[in-house]
Amino acid sequence: MIKPKTLRIWCCVRYYLALCLAKGQSSETVRNKRSGLKKFFLWCLNLNVHFVDQITIDLMDDYLEYLNSYRKKLDHQPLSDAQKRSLLTFVKTFIQYLHRKGIIAENTLASIELPSRGFKVPKALYSxxxxxxxxxxxxxxxxxxxxxxxxxxxxxxxxxxxxxxxxxxxxxxxxxxxxxxxxxxxxxxxxxxxxxxxxxxxxxxxxxxxxxxxxxxxxxxxxxxxxxxxxxxxxxxxxxxxxxxxxxxxxxxxxxxxxxxxxxxxxxxxxxxxxxxxxxxxxxxxxxxxxxxxxxxxxxxxxxxxxxxxxxxxxxxx
Missing domain, CATH: 1.10.443.10 (Intergrase catalytic core)
Structure with a gap:
């Protein structure tokens, strides 16, 4: 598998997702990762953040602030604690893999603190x-x-x-x-x-x-x-x-x-x-x-x- 020749975020995302598929992760899992990383990538573009070596813990703090204020398009409800944690985890794991593959020199998110996933009891239980x-x-x-x-x-x-x-x-x-x-x-x-x-x-x-x-x-x-x-x-x-x-x-x-x-x-x-x-x-x-x-x-x-x-x-x- 050819490593990306640029540190541009989406080029590295495509390489990472191909790597996930090669490791046997399900297509649904990879689809979820792609969706989550695309959300992060589009948010980065608005801040003129284009390269993976610009992704720091301070940037992720700003991203969490954005996720806290985000409202879903269908019902205008906030994201759940579990959804916010998953979106941050997608980015954390992405950076971790790039570091492991030698694409970036430092795992800048190694010490990131993820929010609790919370606890949600299923509402619609059937007898x-x-x-x-x-x-x-x-x-x-x-x-x-x-x-x-x-x-x-x-x-x-x-x-x-x-x-x-x-x-x-x-x-x-x-x-x-x-x-x-x-x-x-x-x-x-x-x-x-x-x-x-x-x-x-x-x-x-x-x-x-x-x-x-x-x-x-x-x-x-x-x-x-x-x-x-x-x-x-x-x-x-x-x-x-x-x-x-x-x-x-x-x-x-x-x-x-x-x-x-x-x-x-x-x-x-x-x-x-x-x-x-x-x-x-x-x-x-x-x-x-x-x-x-x-x-x-x-x-x-x-x-x-x-x-x-x-x-x-x-x-x-x-």
Missing amino acids: VQEIELILDQTLLFPFKGFRDRAILELFFATGMRRGELSKVNLNDIWLEEQKVKVQGKGRRERILPLKGRAFEWVVFYISKIRPKFAQINSGNALFLCENGKRISPSKLTHMVSQYIKLAGIERPGACHLFRHAAATEMLENDASLRHIQEFLGHASILTTQIYTHVSKAKLISVYMATHPSAQEKSGLFD
Whole structure:
């Protein structure tokens, strides 16, 4: 891979992104990095900052100030703490790689202090009854609805991310063992059970529905679009959102909410955090711990069983 002959920011960004792809990072990860670095690059242009050796901690302090005041175009809301941290991390890692490759003499952002990513509890949690209502909407549409039902059942049964589900191939469904192999983030594979109704819907889709979508360009992809190509993450989001609306549920979010629902139900039925971490494919259990805050039923039952205020009778109104 040819190193850039100039220190101009965007020339170095293109080299860095190509390096990320060569190292096996997913196209979605690289796309996010490109978007974040483009935002930083355009901001730098307004300040007449054109070269990577001009990127200092003082400049990043100014960039953070800009991010704090930034409002999103769609809803005019501020960036979350996690979004600001990610945007700064994109730049920090970019500079770190350039230094590691000898393109710049000093890692000027080595000692940068990143803001906390904050803590945000998912707002739109679905009950099992609501999940069932959403699943039922697929039966309104023949063939396409059967495919979509298999997708939604797989989402809820496995807690997969949308990017993971779109990558599932036919040979990732282990029919005899009733398991599915998942290609997670950072090339981490995990094997998940696929039982009961979800297994039956996936088998039905493979045997009866997929052949109606399959074309010469379909390859080994499990879930296919109407044109026979592998279904994309964005297509999954649009599809799930439509079924949520048909169910009469007006809450934000789509595919990821099945993941939240699966994890929350497991926690409320006494699954350990370690098992849920493995189930969801989280690299750190700190990410999994968010579900201890959304499992309200479990919190209330533990409180009632253990807290003195919930157990003693005052006799005040006897």
